[in-house]
Amino acid sequence: MSESAASMGSSPNTASRTAVAAVDRVRRSLAGIVWARALLMGVITATAVLLLGKLVLLAGAPRADLPLLRVSWLAAAAGTLVVGARRWRDGPIDQARAALWVEEQESQAFAVVTAVEPQRAEVLQLLEPRLRGVPWSAVTTDAARRALLFPAFGVILLIGLLAILPSHDSLLLAREAARSGQGVGRPTPAGPATVSVGAVAVLVRPPAYSGLPPRTERDPESVSVLAGSSVTLSGSTRGDLGAVDGTTNLPVNRDGDAWSVTLTMPERPVVARLTSSGEDRLVLLTPVIDSTPVVTLADAVRDTVLREAAGAIALAADARDDLGLVSGGFEYIVSSGEGELFTSRSDTVGRVALGGARRASLTATLQLDRLQLGPGDIVHVRAIARDGNILSGPGVGSSETRTIRIARPGEYDSLSVEGVPPSAGDTAALSQRMLLIQTERLERDRPRIPRDSLLARAGRISSDQTRLRKRVGELVYARLGDDVDGEHSHFPGDGHDHGAEGKLDPADILARASAATGSGEPVALDFHGDETPVVAMNKPLLEAYNHMWDATRALDIGEPAGAIPPMRLALAALQRARQAERIYLRGRPPRVVVDVSRARLQGKTQGEGSVRAPREATDPAAAARAQRLERALLRLGEGQRDAAMDSLTMLRADALSTNPPLAVALGAALQELRNGSDAAVELERARRLAAGALTSRSGLPRWGGLP
Amino acid sequence: MSEFVDATGRATGIDAATAARASYDGEFVFATAQYESGDWDSAPMVPANLIDSVARYTSIPVAPTGVIVPLSSRSLLRYPFAWLTGHLPVRFTDAERRNVRLWLERGGLLFVDDHNHDIDGIFHRTATEEIERTVGPLRDLPNDDVLYRAFFRFEDGPPTTSHELNGWGDNLVHEHLQVARLNGRPAVLYSSKDYSSEWGYHPDSKRFMSVDNTRFGVNLIVYALTR
Numbered sequence: 001m002s003e004s005a006a007s008m009g010s011s012p013n014t015a016s017r018t019a020v021a022a023v024d025r026v027r028r029s030l031a032g033i034v035w036a037r038a039l040l041m042g043v044i045t046a047t048a049v050l051l052l053g054k055l056v057l058l059a060g061a062p063r064a065d066l067p068l069l070r071v072s073w074l075a076a077a078a079g080t081l082v083v084g085a086r087r088w089r090d091g092p093i094d095q096a097r098a099a100l101w102v103e104e105q106e107s108q109a110f111a112v113v114t115a116v117e118p119q120r121a122e123v124l125q126l127l128e129p130r131l132r133g134v135p136w137s138a139v140t141t142d143a144a145r146r147a148l149l150f151p152a153f154g155v156i157l158l159i160g161l162l163a164i165l166p167s168h169d170s171l172l173l174a175r176e177a178a179r180s181g182q183g184v185g186r187p188t189p190a191g192p193a194t195v196s197v198g199a200v201a202v203l204v205r206p207p208a209y210s211g212l213p214p215r216t217e218r219d220p221e222s223v224s225v226l227a228g229s230s231v232t233l234s235g236s237t238r239g240d241l242g243a244v245d246g247t248t249n250l251p252v253n254r255d256g257d258a259w260s261v262t263l264t265m266p267e268r269p270v271v272a273r274l275t276s277s278g279e280d281r282l283v284l285l286t287p288v289i290d291s292t293p294v295v296t297l298a299d300a301v302r303d304t305v306l307r308e309a310a311g312a313i314a315l316a317a318d319a320r321d322d323l324g325l326v327s328g329g330f331e332y333i334v335s336s337g338e339g340e341l342f343t344s345r346s347d348t349v350g351r352v353a354l355g356g357a358r359r360a361s362l363t364a365t366l367q368l369d370r371l372q373l374g375p376g377d378i379v380h381v382r383a384i385a386r387d388g389n390i391l392s393g394p395g396v397g398s399s400e401t402r403t404i405r406i407a408r409p410g411e412y413d414s415l416s417v418e419g420v421p422p423s424a425g426d427t428a429a430l431s432q433r434m435l436l437i438q439t440e441r442l443e444r445d446r447p448r449i450p451r452d453s454l455l456a457r458a459g460r461i462s463s464d465q466t467r468l469r470k471r472v473g474e475l476v477y478a479r480l481g482d483d484v485d486g487e488h489s490h491f492p493g494d495g496h497d498h499g500a501e502g503k504l505d506p507a508d509i510l511a512r513a514s515a516a517t518g519s520g521e522p523v524a525l526d527f528h529g530d531e532t533p534v535v536a537m538n539k540p541l542l543e544a545y546n547h548m549w550d551a552t553r554a555l556d557i558g559e560p561a562g563a564i565p566p567m568r569l570a571l572a573a574l575q576r577a578r579q580a581e582r583i584y585l586r587g588r589p590p591r592v593v594v595d596v597s598r599a600r601l602q603g604k605t606q607g608e609g610s611v612r613a614p615r616e617a618t619d620p621a622a623a624a625r626a627q628r629l630e631r632a633l634l635r636l637g638e639g640q641r642d643a644a645m646d647s648l649t650m651l652r653a654d655a656l657s658t659n660p661p662l663a664v665a666l667g668a669a670l671q672e673l674r675n676g677s678d679a680a681v682e683l684e685r686a687r688r689l690a691a692g693a694l695t696s697r698s699g700l701p702r703w704g705g706l707p
Numbered sequence: 708m709s710e711f712v713d714a715t716g717r718a719t720g721i722d723a724a725t726a727a728r729a730s731y732d733g734e735f736v737f738a739t740a741q742y743e744s745g746d747w748d749s750a751p752m753v754p755a756n757l758i759d760s761v762a763r764y765t766s767i768p769v770a771p772t773g774v775i776v777p778l779s780s781r782s783l784l785r786y787p788f789a790w791l792t793g794h795l796p797v798r799f800t801d802a803e804r805r806n807v808r809l810w811l812e813r814g815g816l817l818f819v820d821d822h823n824h825d826i827d828g829i830f831h832r833t834a835t836e837e838i839e840r841t842v843g844p845l846r847d848l849p850n851d852d853v854l855y856r857a858f859f860r861f862e863d864g865p866p867t868t869s870h871e872l873n874g875w876g877d878n879l880v881h882e883h884l885q886v887a888r889l890n891g892r893p894a895v896l897y898s899s900k901d902y903s904s905e906w907g908y909h910p911d912s913k914r915f916m917s918v919d920n921t922r923f924g925v926n927l928i929v930y931a932l933t934r
Contacts, residue, residue: 335795335829342794344829380744380796401744401798592755593772594910599762 019115020095022136027098029140033147034093038083040151045079046072047158054165105139197274197281198237205230209388210290210323211356222284225265228391231285233272234260242275267392293321293385293397295328295362300381303403309373315350317362317383317399324356326394328385330364336377348384356388368404379404432544432574435465436567439551443560455558462555465567469548472574476541544573621658625651626690633683645673662689735761735932737773738786740817742803745795745830748775749822750903753790757924759910764925765858767932778803783810788931792820792903797834804841811842811894816931824868824876824901831899838887842894847883854884854896857930859922865898866923868905876901893934896927 049072091097099113111130114123199219206212207228217223225231233243236257243250243261250272253260261272270285299316315330329351335344350364362383371379383399442457449457547570554562632647652666669682737754741747754773761769776783779802783789789810791797797819799807811817819838823830835845848854850864864883871880877899887895906921913919 333796333829333833337794342823342828344796346829378795380798382798398798400800401796403744591772592752592909594755594758594762594769596758596762596769596771599759599910 019112019131019134022134023095023099023102023112023116026102026136026140027093027095030093030098030101030143033140033144034087035084036144037147037151038080038087040148040155041083042076042078042080044151044154044158046076047155047162049075051158051161051165054162058165102134102136102139105143106135196237196279197241197276198235200233200235200274200281200283202283203232203234205232207391209390212323220283222286224286224288227265227267227287227289229265230262231265232260232262233274233283234258237276239277244273244275245270290387290389290391290393290395291322292393292395293319293325293328293387295319295383295385295397295399297383297399297402300402300404303405305405305407306368307407309368309371309377309406311368313366313368313381313404315362315364315366315381315383318359319354319362319383319385319397320359321385321387321395321397322358324358324388325354325360326356326386326388327351327353328360328362328383330362330366331382331384331398332366332371333380334371334373334377335380336374338376354385360385373406375406375408377406432468432548432567432571435461435468436564436571439555439560439563439567443564446560451558454560458555458558458560458563461560461563462552465548465552465555469545469552472541472545472548476538476545538577540573540577544570544577547573622690625655625659625662626687629687629690633687641673645670648673659689662686665689734768734770735788735928736770736786737761737928738776738783738789739773740783740789740791741775741777742791742793742797743779743800744798744833745793747791747793749794750792750820750907752907752909753792753903753924756906756908756910756913756921757790757928759913760919760921760925761928763919764922765929767929779806781806783807783815784813787814788816788818788928790818790820791834792822794822794828794830796829797837799837799841804837808841811889814892816893816934817895818898818927818931819895820898820901820903822901822903824870824899824904826877826879826899828876835897838895838897842887842889845885845887845895845897848886848893848896850883853934854926854930857926857933859926861923861926865900866920868900868902868920870901870904 053071093101095116096113099116102112103110111127112134115127115131202217202220202223203214204217204223204225205214206226210226212226223231237259238257241252241254241259243252245263250261250263253262261274263270263272265285265287267287267289269287272283272285274281274283295317296319297315297317299314317328317330319325319328329348331346331348333344333346335342337343349366350362352360352362354360362385366379366381368379373379380401380403382401385397387393387395387397389395438457438461442454442461446454547566550566551563551570554560554566628647628651632644632651635647636644648666648670652663652670655663655666665682665686669679669686672679672682737758739747739754758769758771758773761767774786776786776789778789778791779800783806807817819834821828821831821834825831838845855861855864865881867880870876879899881899884900885897886893887897902924906924913921
């Protein structure tokens with residue numbers, strides 16, 4: 001009442017405005033009460049659904065896998081909407097309805113409806129005392145209490161009941177256990193001395209990212225479980241129960257006779273040993289590892305070399321995963337540089353979200369213009385795909401890599417052609433062509449010229465051919481062993497005595513060249529066979545050499561017609577040699593043959609001086625002296641000074657003729673001893689001299705006793 | 708036709724007859740790993756240099772020249788040790804990955820050296836990724852490992868290289884080699900130290916050095932042959 005009185009002003013207009021504002025507040029309060037009641041009814045509905053579900057499970061309904069939580073949410077929404085819709089059907093609460101409602105609640109407030117309508121000042125003045133007495137707050141508070149009290153009480157009651165009942169999971173597990181022969185909380189029929197583990201139910205909840213539903217297995221011996229899953233083993237037994245995995249204890253939760261063990265599946269097998277007083281039970285949990293995606297690049301099909309960095313390259317790939325792919329794309333790296341300086345940059349094109357699909361096709365276009373490629377740059381492209389593994393991953397799968405190289409200037413394809421200057425082989429080939437022309441001309445002239453002229457001209461051509469053949473032979477030898485003179489000094493037809501002369505066999509030449517360089521058999525471990533670069537280059541020259549030999553022989557007997565075919569073959573072989581020389585085989589590093597014997601300082605011959613001989617034995621006489629000196633020193637150490645001095649004296653006497661330096665040293669030592677001084681230095685010198693160097697003497701050593 | 712190269716000069720595997728002809732004769736043969744994706748031949752002088760060192764310091768029978776072995780070739784199984792280096796991305800083909808895994812399971816030791824000496828470089832990033840994919844994770848090899856006393860003693864672990872000390876590449880002195888183990892046995896040794904540059908000279912040039920810097924290479928080979 002006081003609130004109402006205070007809110008009323010003194011003027012009629014003020015009273016009217018205040019009444020309108022108060023009615024408006026009431027209207028808003030009523031709307032809030034309506035929606036709060038609707039929400040509470042929704043919660044009641046949801047809680048009732050949950051409660052009903054648990055009761056159904058307890059009663060043993062066949063469908064135990066209903067998603068109760070989801071249903072309860074739907075029920076809450078439905079309850080709220082139903083109650084709200086009923087209120088909406090009655091129409092919105094406007095100012096007139098609110099004022100009317102206030103008048104219904106409070107008999108003294110009959111002027112409220114009139115006050116909120118437009119009135120003249122005199123009327124408002126008459127209404128003012130009535131409005132002062134309206135209990136605005138009290139009516140709304142009472143209304144809220146009446147509307148919300150019972151629904152709130154219902155909510156509290158139902159939630160309490162839910163809390164009292166066992167959880168949904170434990171009900172599920174207990175039901176599984178009950179199905180397999182032992183009910184929750186029921187006493188296990190067992191003998192007086194033993195209590196069995198009972199039936200075991202395994203509930204597997206895969207990690208959320210996998211999208212797999214939970215599943216339950218009854219009394220399994222082994223269960224395949226996705227790594228990272230939550231695994232709950234449960235059952236019921238009256239006795240104690242322990243659980244271990246190897247040597248690790250697993251925590252056991254007990255609730256009366258019911259028990260449960262929960263663990264997270266690792267990436268290794270787990271053997272859960274469940275032990276009660278009367279039984280051991282093993283449950284093997286085998287891990288299923290989430291595999292990484294498998295990606296296959298469909299385009300580009302092969303590596304390539306481009307002359308210019310222009311255009312676009314279509315990329316396509318297929319990806320698949322056991323659980324689901326999250327994203328995919330094409331990753332590329334651009335590497336630039338050579339020698340010791342390389343740089344790189346990388347990026348991704350065609351990145352797409354794959355939304356958990358198990359198979360997907362990836363496509364993209366690589367615009368070479370935008371990559372700012374220079375000569376020699378290499379683009380390495382591969383397709384990648386990621387799965388949704390958030391526990392140990394993500395697993396990233398990748399395809400094979402394709403390389404796209406931009407050619408350097410002067411480079412035509414995968415083979416480099418070096419612009420080398422004309423080699424000596426070119427000169428030889430030119431001369432061979434001239435000799436062939438001369439021979440063909442001689443053959444044409446042969447019917448018209450006398451035999452002597454024919455022989456003279458053929459002899460000149462043969463001489464030139466011989467010089468050319470020698471030049472070719474030098475080339476071959478020079479390449480094989482840097483021994484240019486080797487061929488010259490042993491060249492067939494040079495007038496030297498070589499025994500049986502004739503054409504050279506390629507293998508023979510290689511063997512001789514190898515022998516000349518001392519490198520042993522010309523067998524390269526990494527290039528076996530007859531296709532080593534050296535042989536490939538020299539083989540045409542060797543063929544030309546032999547054909548020239550045939551041509552020379554025919555010319556020497558005045559048969560130019562017989563010389564022409566081998567001369568043509570020789571020319572063709574020289575042409576092949578020229579081509580071979582211009583090809584640089586890429587990816588073939590220089591071959592260095594280590595001279596192992598040289599590295600081990602063994603040389604090519606064994607060497608007499610390096611033979612080690614055993615050291616000769618010590619001079620027997622010197623050894624005896626040394627022993628006598630040792631004995632004397634021993635006596636000296638034992639305090640037999642006089643005896644020691646006698647022995648030293650005897651030894652000195654003997655050494656005077658055989659080892660004078662020792663005698664001198666012993667004399668000095670004896671002098672020190674006689675003086676009572678320290679003779680260590682002299683005795684040490686004497687000991688070193690006692691063994692002595694070998695001495696030569698004429699005649700036999702004297703007989704017996706001490707030498 | 709050669710047993711290791713085809714008409715294009717590209718290395719291939721060997722046939723059975725060739726394999727029988729070139730069967731193991733007791734010599735250690737230095738193998739350089741050839742892979743599809745990068746410049747596997749970036750350090751051509753290293754094999755000869757290490758062969759020279761093995762001959763110089765040990766009595767191990769050693770072949771005077773090395774071989775180039777494609778990682779996808781079964782001929783890889785003939786060699787206990789393979790040297791892999793380069794500057795460019797290392798991405799094994801499926802065939803290479805399978806064959807390398809088989810070879811490592813049967814006792815091979817792969818030494819991988821980053822010729823870029825740069826842990827931000829593309830070789831390091833791709834090679835380590837490929838090793839982890841093929842074998843498993845790389846871990847630091849302790850500097851008191853038996854590798855460092857397999858022949859010569861290296862009390863401080865892997866010897867530094869001039870490229871590390873002169874601030875090339877990543878400007879770091881790498882304290883450790885890394886190792887990827889297979890069934891508990893070292894299968895891949897990984898180096899960021901750039902021994903490929905350090906040892907990339909003709910063996911005859913050793914006479915100009917006061918201390919032969921390839922001695923650690925002898926340890927690598929003895930380790931591969933005796934572990």
